[in-house]
Amino acid sequence: QSVLTQPPSVSAAPGQKVTISCSGSTSNIGNKYVSWYQQFPGAAPKLLIYEDYKRPSGIPDRFSGSKSDTSATLDITGLQTGDEADYYCGTWDNSLSAEVFGGGTEVTVL
Amino acid sequence: QLQLRESGPGLMQPSETLSLTCTVSGGSISDSRYYWGWIRQPPGKGLDWIGNIYYDGRTYSNLSLKSRVRISVDTSKNQFSLRLTSVTAADTAVYYCARQAGHYDYHDYWGQGILVTVSS
Numbered sequence: 001q002s003v004l005t006q007p008p009s010v011s012a013a014p015g016q017k018v019t020i021s022c023s024g025s026t027s028n029i030g031n032k033y034v035s036w037y038q039q040f041p042g043a044a045p046k047l048l049i050y051e052d053y054k055r056p057s058g059i060p061d062r063f064s065g066s067k068s069d070t071s072a073t074l075d076i077t078g079l080q081t082g083d084e085a086d087y088y089c090g091t092w093d094n095s096l097s098a099e100v101f102g103g104g105t106e107v108t109v110l
Numbered sequence: 111q112l113q114l115r116e117s118g119p120g121l122m123q124p125s126e127t128l129s130l131t132c133t134v135s136g137g138s139i140s141d142s143r144y145y146w147g148w149i150r151q152p153p154g155k156g157l158d159w160i161g162n163i164y165y166d167g168r169t170y171s172n173l174s175l176k177s178r179v180r181i182s183v184d185t186s187k188n189q190f191s192l193r194l195t196s197v198t199a200a201d202t203a204v205y206y207c208a209r210q211a212g213h214y215d216y217h218d219y220w221g222q223g224i225l226v227t228v229s230s
Binding site: 002019032033035037044045046047050056088090096097098100101102103104 | 217
């Protein structure tokens with residue numbers, strides 16, 4: 001059972017938009033920055049979003065992050081077949097004194 | 111370009127001690143802006159934070175593993191290491207090392223990962 005809650009899967013047609021939610025609490029998302037990672041099968045996670053909404057160099061603006069209270073959201077617009085991957089949210093949890101991650105969301109392009 | 115690479119055994123017996131090393135190239139592990147962390151991922155499951163270390167040796171570990179985990183740093187070799195004692199099948203996972211932007215912050219560079227299987 002992950003501390004942060006994500007939907008197991010989301011899907012949409014090419015060109016459409018998907019939204020991945022990440023729900024936490026005041027001990028984590030509510031008071032700490034959220035990051036998002038993209039992971040392809042057999043590969044290491046890759047940083048997509050940091051400090052809630054910032055994109056590292058080279059990440060397309062089709063990927064965007066936001067946060068409100070104790071929930072964070074990753075939006076992927078203009079969905080492409082190459083976006084099929086698992087996506088994880090992560091943040092620090094003050095109560096656990098540990099970094100925590102969501103259980104991951106599998107994105108499928110229909 | 112910063113690169114991290116994990117090294118260590120791929121197969122272990124229960125009750126043994128796991129030792130992994132992460133070698134950093136293209137940057138200095140003594141850079142005061144960063145921490146260096148270990149994260150693992152059991153097969154088919156999500157990410158679990160193990161702990162991190164600062165270049166001066168300050169370490170922080172997940173309380174769920176703390177009694178079994180030791181993280182160390184060797185700045186002369188630009189490496190940091192993970193030691194996990196008394197492994198069981200539940201420790202079977204891909205182990206990643208990664209650079210962390212701060213003690214509480216995101217991981218911006220990751221190693222390729224190393225699969226460690228614990229089996230008799």
